[in-house]
Amino acid sequence: xxxxxxxxxxxxxxxxxxxxxxxxxxxxxxxxxxxxxxxxxxxxxxxxxxxxxxxxxxxxxxxxxxxxxxxxxxxxxxxxxxxxxxxxxxxxxxxxxxxxxxxxxxxxxxxxxx
Amino acid sequence: xxxxxxxxxxxxxxxxxxxxxxxxxxxxxxxxxxxxxxxxxxxxxxxxxxxxxxxxxxxxxxxxxxxxxxxxxxxxxxxxxxxxxxxxxxxxxxxxxxxxxxxxxxxx
Numbered sequence: 179x180x181x182x183x184x185x186x187x188x189x190x191x192x193x194x195x196x197x198x199x200x201x202x203x204x205x206x207x208x209x210x211x212x213x214x215x216x217x218x219x220x221x222x223x224x225x226x227x228x229x230x231x232x233x234x235x236x237x238x239x240x241x242x243x244x245x246x247x248x249x250x251x252x253x254x255x256x257x258x259x260x261x262x263x264x265x266x267x268x269x270x271x272x273x274x275x276x277x278x279x280x281x282x283x284x285x286x287x288x289x290x291x292x
Numbered sequence: 293x294x295x296x297x298x299x300x301x302x303x304x305x306x307x308x309x310x311x312x313x314x315x316x317x318x319x320x321x322x323x324x325x326x327x328x329x330x331x332x333x334x335x336x337x338x339x340x341x342x343x344x345x346x347x348x349x350x351x352x353x354x355x356x357x358x359x360x361x362x363x364x365x366x367x368x369x370x371x372x373x374x375x376x377x378x379x380x381x382x383x384x385x386x387x388x389x390x391x392x393x394x395x396x397x398x399x400x
Contacts, residue, residue, distance in 0.1 A: 220392050223388070223389075237293070270335075280325055281337065
């Protein structure tokens, strides 16, 4: 299984600001995924990030709000832009194989927006 | 859109009792996966089921995939305090859809 790290592990931000979350994997992977988990809820897929192409966003999530970068096969960033208290969540990156296979999750970034 | 529901939402058991969570998809799945998330932690992959009617065991955990590949269950025999957490199924079609989760609390 892949070893995944995320930075920051947690943050408290003011509304209207932006936060960039980094996800680093210890091996090269084709697909990386970004999820949101609101308190006490399940995981919701935000987008799929493939290296060398634009991220694919799920319904309800847009690039202007959640821009994603995927500069290489071991790294990705998710930016939460113009934050509001409703963006307070845990943001998780995960990696999988060449399709919707088993996924390994990073430790998550706990975001609180005031 | 595709939905994956789990019941119960919460379950409190005495240590040593059995526990079962049920997962139901609105659509037929290519496979189903189960994850465990400890309090304050991240989801950890447990197992994947692919074949209709498949049953897999991991020590005290038994996983089953329904004949129609639309439902699944996780059964834990003789729960321990280390089993505490939220158990998610995740159904696979062209993407992974996580179930609503079942939060298990085990009292010693």
